[in-house]
Amino acid sequence: MKPQPSMFMHVQARGYHGVSVSEKRNLRDHKRRILAAKYELRGKLYKAVCRDPELPSDMRDKFRYKLSKLPRNSNMTRLRNRCIFTGRSRGVYQKFRMSRIVFRTLANKGELMGVKKASW
Numbered sequence: 001m002k003p004q005p006s007m008f009m010h011v012q013a014r015g016y017h018g019v020s021v022s023e024k025r026n027l028r029d030h031k032r033r034i035l036a037a038k039y040e041l042r043g044k045l046y047k048a049v050c051r052d053p054e055l056p057s058d059m060r061d062k063f064r065y066k067l068s069k070l071p072r073n074s075n076m077t078r079l080r081n082r083c084i085f086t087g088r089s090r091g092v093y094q095k096f097r098m099s100r101i102v103f104r105t106l107a108n109k110g111e112l113m114g115v116k117k118a119s120w
Helices: 023-050 057-068 101-108
Strands: none
Touching: 023 057
16 A cells, blocks of 8 residues: 655745645644744743742742743634634544544544444
8 A cells, every 4th residue: 555645745935835824724733833842841941940939039030930931822722623624713622632523524424443323
């Protein structure tokens, strides 16, 4: 079988030329997730130092400044669960990483393994 190209492989170095809006959203979210993972430990360390009342205030201020200089997109609160097919941000099932609309369509077609319509 021929390997499928990743949806992140065709991004050019400058901008998102030839990419749909939903792919742009997913690419932006992917970049944010990479940054958040990269700076997660550093941010937690800086926050812990800032909150420690036993340390001198000038040291805490220094780390508060370092915390403010971290990239904005490295913050976990900037992440948003999105559908991997449509880029939709609302009604996304976290387990499947797809929106309720796409999930229902694929489930009705029988394309999701282990998913069947409930009957009782």
